[in-house]
Amino acid sequence: VSVAEVRAVLADATDRLTASGVPSPRHDAEVLVALALGIQRSRLAIAGDPLDDAAQARVAGLVARRAAREPLQHLTGTAGFRWLDLAVGPGVFVPRPETELVAGAAVAAATARGAGPVVVDLCAGSGAIALAVATEVPNAQVHAVERDPVAAGWLQRNVGRLAPHVLVHVRDAATADEIPGLAGRVDVVVANPPYLRDDAVLKPEVADHDPPGALFGGPDGSAGPRLVVAVAGRLLRPGGALVVEHGDDQAGTVAALLAGGGWDDVAHHGDLAGRPRFTTATRQLEPNGGGR
Numbered sequence: 001v002s003v004a005e006v007r008a009v010l011a012d013a014t015d016r017l018t019a020s021g022v023p024s025p026r027h028d029a030e031v032l033v034a035l036a037l038g039i040q041r042s043r044l045a046i047a048g049d050p051l052d053d054a055a056q057a058r059v060a061g062l063v064a065r066r067a068a069r070e071p072l073q074h075l076t077g078t079a080g081f082r083w084l085d086l087a088v089g090p091g092v093f094v095p096r097p098e099t100e101l102v103a104g105a106a107v108a109a110a111t112a113r114g115a116g117p118v119v120v121d122l123c124a125g126s127g128a129i130a131l132a133v134a135t136e137v138p139n140a141q142v143h144a145v146e147r148d149p150v151a152a153g154w155l156q157r158n159v160g161r162l163a164p165h166v167l168v169h170v171r172d173a174a175t176a177d178e179i180p181g182l183a184g185r186v187d188v189v190v191a192n193p194p195y196l197r198d199d200a201v202l203k204p205e206v207a208d209h210d211p212p213g214a215l216f217g218g219p220d221g222s223a224g225p226r227l228v229v230a231v232a233g234r235l236l237r238p239g240g241a242l243v244v245e246h247g248d249d250q251a252g253t254v255a256a257l258l259a260g261g262g263w264d265d266v267a268h269h270g271d272l273a274g275r276p277r278f279t280t281a282t283r284q285l286e287p288n289g290g291g292r
Ligand SMILES: C[S@@+](CC[C@H](N)C(=O)[O-])C[C@H]1O[C@@H](n2cnc3c(N)ncnc32)[C@H](O)[C@@H]1O
Pocket: 093, 094, 095, 096, 099, 122, 123, 124, 125, 126, 127, 128, 129, 145, 146, 147, 148, 151, 171, 172, 173, 174, 191, 192, 193, 194, 211, 213, 214, 215, 227
């Protein structure tokens, strides 16, 4: 079996994915062929790995599932996030590249606190943000809060693999301030909450595979950010930092929530495409600003 045959299989897979409307067909074809062959994607160009009948059947099966718009990350079972490979699959939100910047802001805020910062990720999903902080700020005490039991199963698995010292709380973020020792004592609250409008039009990978509870924040999408701002106000110590992701049209909404009182240093930040995507703020030093 020659390299040319690998190329032909790749071309055929790319054509099938293109016809199905997959956004990055060549990339996905390479990932799936490499997965079927059990090799690194970078080896495809040079490898003369035999593509026997069994491998061809594996390619066909994977390409058919991707053509049916199953997320690539569900087929590989992993999602890259900053320095981490997270286990993902049915029932958990696939981490997105823009959230890497949100996690980076939480890492920076936790690092700036110095020794032993306490960090709470309020909507943890697979654990992407919590585990980025836990692995990049080694002295941080990280709490990961997730309501959905299936998502929490993925979270537990990733915590066990990557940073077993992270404390997992399977509960509604609305009651995170009832976790013993946290109210008014947290240095950094970070969250990527559900923030899409209930009527948002979504790609099939999202609509059919990300859990609805991870996506939708009510008619205007603001329910998730609203919850995060309210709970962060009860969790953070004076001077503590909030980092909250939101929709690219919600910077004003989040600013209005924070203008409700008790916050300083409100700043909006762009995603990789420069769209306003997350907001940071500091809990007021004197808790006299009309907290919640
Ligand atoms: C957009 S996903 C983000 C997951 C992860 N932080 C990431 O960025 O990949 C939102 C997550 O918050 C969880 N969630 C939604 N509402 C919640 C609530 N009230 N309390 C706790 N978790 C909640 C969902 O189940 C979902 O896993």
